Amino acid sequence: RCYILSNENGKIQLSLRQSRLNPKSKSKVEDVEITCIKDVKKGQLVRGYVKSITSSGVFFGLSPSLLGRILFQNVSPYFVQKHSLYEKYLPEGKLLTAKVLGVNGKEKHIELSLLPEDTGMPSILPESLGLPRYDAEEEKREADDREKREQLKAKTKRRIRNSESEQVWICCPPSSIHFPLLQETKPKKRKMCPTDESDSGIEVYYREEDDDDPEEEADKKKSKIRKPGEAPRLQVSVGFTWDEDMNTMDIPVLNHKEESSESEEEEDPHSKLKKQTKKEKELEKQKKEKELCKLEAALMDPSRQPQSADDFDRLVLSSPNSSILWLQYMAFHLQATEIEKARAVAERALKTISFREEQEKLNVWVALLNLENMYGTEETLMKVFERAVQYNEPLKVFQHLCDIYANSEKYKQAEELYHTMLKRFRQEKSVWLKYASFLLKQGQTEATHRLLERALKALPTKEHVDVISRFAQLEFRFGDPEHARALFESTLSSYPKRTDIWSIYIDIMIKHGSQKEVRDIFERVVHLSLAPKKMKFLFKRYLDYEKKFGTTESVLAVKRAALEYVETKSSLADI
Template sequence: MGKRRKRHRAAVLDLELREEVNAVVEIVKDSYVVLSVPEYNHAIGFAPLMDYNSQLLPQHHYDNGQCITVVVGSIPSSDPSGRLILLPKGSAQDSNISSSKRAKKKSDYKVGSLVEAEIIDIKPLEVILKFGVNLHGRIHITEVLEEDCSEHPFSKLKIGQKVHARIVAQAEHSAKTGRNLKWELSIKPSLLKDLEESTTSEAELNHSINDIIRAYVVKVDTEWVWLTVSRKVMAHLFILDSSVEPSELKEFQQRYSVGQAVKGRIIGVNREKRLLRLKAFDNQCMLENIDDTQKTVSSIAEHTKEGDIIGGRIQRILPGVGGLVIQIGPHLHGRVHYTEIVDSWVPEPLSGIHEGQFVKCKVLAVSRQAEGSVRVDLSLRSRKLDNLTTCAPRFEKINDLCPGTEVKGYVKNVNPKGCFIMLSRMVEARIILSNLSDEYVENPQKDFSVGMLVQGRVLSAEPLSGKVEVSLRKSTGSKSQKLDDISYSDLHVGDIVDGQVKRVESYGLFVTIKSSELVGLCHVSELSDEPVLDINACYKAGDIVKPKILKIDEDRHRVSLGLKESYFDSDLTDDENGNENDGGRVPMDISRAPQMSGGFNSTLVLPGREPRASVPPLQVALDEYEVSDQEGDQKAHEIANGNESNVKKSDRRLKEKARKQREIEISALEERALQKDIPQTPDEFEKLVRSSPNSSFVWIKYMAFLLDFADVEKARSVAERALRTINIREEEEKLNVWVAYFNLENEYGSPREDAVKKIFQRALQYCDPKKVHLALLGMYERTKQNELADELFDRMTKRFKTSCKIWLRRIQFSLTQGKDVEYIKSVVNRALLSLPQSKRIKFLTQTAILEFKCGVAEEGRSRFELILREYPKRTDIWSVYLDQEIRLGDTEIIRALFDRVTCLSLPPKKMKFLFKKYLRYEKAQGDEERIEHVKQKAMEYVEISRA
């Protein structure tokens, strides 16, 4: 069998192409005939009964055993699966003739040829024509009229009409069907000027940002309209770029149809994909001329600037007073502040607002952050959109506020000590508990809900600190005017006054005197003739009392009060509230007696306690007698006993020392109060986190509680719950939890380094990257992981290379690690190359201070000398330099430096500062001769300056 097949293959290969041979019909099929060639060892071949150039040959022309003459059309290759193709002699000749004619027809036309064609069909985007002999072409909608024409391109064309057209592109061969596609024709007047044959070049993508073009709709999707700009260039239009009117955006798909002309401005160019992005021209504002030609369409930066009026769609309604998230581009969102939703101050600004709603917005501000993200602040206030000046005022700057200004705002958050309100997107104000109402507010969280509209007046506005105080009390006049009603001069020792307990402390009561804002102290020893064992059991905040004035100190704004029964005469008449009980205390309804911990400066206790890491030791206002136990006892006894001579104005240093001591004692009181309320079981912690879900302090305490029992997995799950639960706006609270999570994984992670890095990468997505890096760095430094800290410093100085703080932290770390001088110099040089000019002096000065403190004083001196060589008149730098030398205590160097600086030619005001500093130093040394020397130098300077 194998030998026979080889002989058969050899016989077939002996055939020559186009050779005529005799064949015998073996089998007749519908579309082909199987033949054998006797002359060539009965080789088997196949003859098709039809092809593209001839009609089907009738089957009855061929019978089994019939002898016919055929022409070899194709010889099989060496592949065993190859076939021998034979053509009946008549069919082969027809095929050759047809092929030669087609070749001749095709050779007559080429790009640039002018042809006469007949329109056979008109479609929305193209016209189909026929020309020549069975040739077809098409005219694209952009190849009819010039670009500046406004009429529809196909309006003057009709089926059967003959036109002159120029070939602009050759017919391409379809790989799918094997046929030639239509020729590309154009009937633009500019291309038909010459009746002779001319060449036309393929149009290039020469469009640029801000060009105004006309395009035609190809397809309408839910959010995009696809358009054709030319035969090779496409464009697309986003729904929010099509209009600024909500009614038009709502009917986006109905406004466009295939073939419709759209005029737009280019806001994005993708040359690789030959794709443009458009913004509807009729309703858009002028855009910045920014070339985005190197960017892909998917990453085009949105061209938005302050003052633009744009269309938007409400993506999300944030909880509480978070405002709105508005989509203003395919990948761009903006924020609408809660005060920028409606024109007027209304109780429910979100009424009628729903997600997915189209809105008209005004861009208030655009800020591009360091990591590349864009923050856009928007307004939905219709009067602001129309630039009307009659809209309800929003104070954008603290400088616009002054005491007495009437303001409105929405409550942002509430705690037992007062609340914060939003006056505008830029200004917030604080209202302390005593200013919430003319009446006593028992439960601020109940009476003032988040989002509530309030109206009040400004008590104080400090532009430098950014603090604004507001009062909601109905009575007119400022705080100072109220004090005029009852002032210290109106009070007299021995008077019995009406008052209300403001706060209860272990050392006494703070009592607010009625019809005033004066606060007096009733020491625990003055509450009763008998010792008071538990002051909290006898008095509560809000109780009405009638104390007697024991002592008045107008200079120090202090009033001592007493409630002992022995202070009151037996014939004292009853007041309108009933007879006195227990030394002037009037019983109240227990249900109304509030549990209050004072104003904003009083002790913070759980629940709702802020993390101690973020709350500094609290300072105490002297006019409210907020002092520690010991100091309160001492000073109250001094005032009560009339020892005014012992109460004198302290020196500044003594006051500072006393203040710090008070802070320490108050912090201890806070801690003791906190320990009483710390939960002892998981169920108690669960109740606490439900009542204070946004308090990182509570969550971290919960984690620590679980770690005390070695339940690491449960602590991790609590950390994850905290990150999911804490409101997204509470960034600092979230950051506290992330830092606690770092420490947990650093202690219990396996492997520790990888576990910490995973949490770190997650934290970067939700918090300020710089703060997260600094938190991780602090952990590495605290746990002495110096190698990891060094690696982190390398990344930080690359990512935050313009941050003076980061570079200073690196220098401090290097100095504490004992790095050599050359290494420190290299870090300083790198920092100077990266930092902006405005930060370099600060950086060099702080570096010199660090060198003084870390034991390389010579390098610090050299650095200060270099700075002062360039800026010899900077007295602030001289002062810092002198302070560092004074701290080291080398008298010769210090005096030499003072002599240098006092010889400079500086303005009198600066020289006065330097001489006073010199004199203070010499007085501290106690050398009378040197003191006279300084005074003499000062006199010489005065005489020279007068001359």
């Protein structure tokens, strides 16, 4: 059972008050119904519901049509910085008791309070939150204001003391001319000291300062007390003689005038120059524009070589993954013996170049190794080498460092590094061949022969023919040609059908052997029983050689040999 208060716009407002449901009952009404603002009086305790919380306070519903406001300072005795805390402890619809602080009938404003001293209820916010109280905050603010006021007073006193200083006037009776020696603020009082006969008619004026400090006043009184018969002393900052004529006082003024006239004469040409520059502003602008155009054209020229660090910066910005540009940038700094800048460029390149460009990065690492080898120490070189091994394929980095050592004639370090490589990369054919080349260049042929034996033991069998062939080629280039020929012959006797080895042997003999030796090899090859395709290749090579180095008869002889081979093959096919 309920009482309908209103039915407007499809909304029905209901009431469960006993006074509405049973108007005839004489039971005491706990909450008097408030229908309008006239029912609210100052100092009255009312009950209502929390409607909303905004930045201006908590709005409190006293009736369906009447709202009151509670300022945050009247919600709780505690100081709250974050208003979101109120939303936690004052949810919408919460029933509370409040005290009416003020009623404004014209504007229909009702100010309420939830403070414990007003309502007699406990505080909305618990003490366990540890929030500061409003009264403590106010005391703190008052104390801060007091301190600021005292500091301001002290500052003003200091300024007054500093600004106030004694001012002395000297008065000469004959000409009645006064010379202010110290120009300060105007004095408050002037007192004339009694002059004795020995003062020669000079009157001394001084100012008596007013100060609140009793100690300073006492000091002044003591200073004023003089011994009998003692004349007052004049204290001036500049010394002068009493016997000089007054005409001498004009000399510095005249000198000053002369100096000022000279300075004006000196300033005249500057002013003329300024006037000239104003007239020629347009010409200067045109000159600047032409210079800018020249600079732009030079920068746009693709064939222009970079001449400064800024030029290189522009280039590497346009092509950040080009190792050639970075190496040129390093070389530019090295030409100017700027080693640290070259190192910085290399480090910058390693950070800038994309990780996908492995070869470009490796080029920069090799350049940095070269730089440290030439201008750094062994420690710095090893540090860069370790980093390079970490970020690149180790074998390539080892090989490049060996080449760097060999080119810089550091043969001992190179040999040590090769020994390390042979232990670490035993299965790599290129390591054995590179070390063999190094030894042959050093003239160590016997060591090369021993190295070949070690290589054949370490490498798999399928690599043996190729390794022997490569060693033989190195022997032809840097070592003993006879030993190289013996290596080829032994290999071809074991593997006669390897046309690739025959072809390499023929090429080397064409370069290093005689024509008779080359023809002997060709004659041996064309009489082998090989596949027709391979024989065709060998006959063609033989014919090309004879056309180049032989005679018409030798060319015809090769052709006849080729025809005989074809006829024999065809006859065998018919059978």
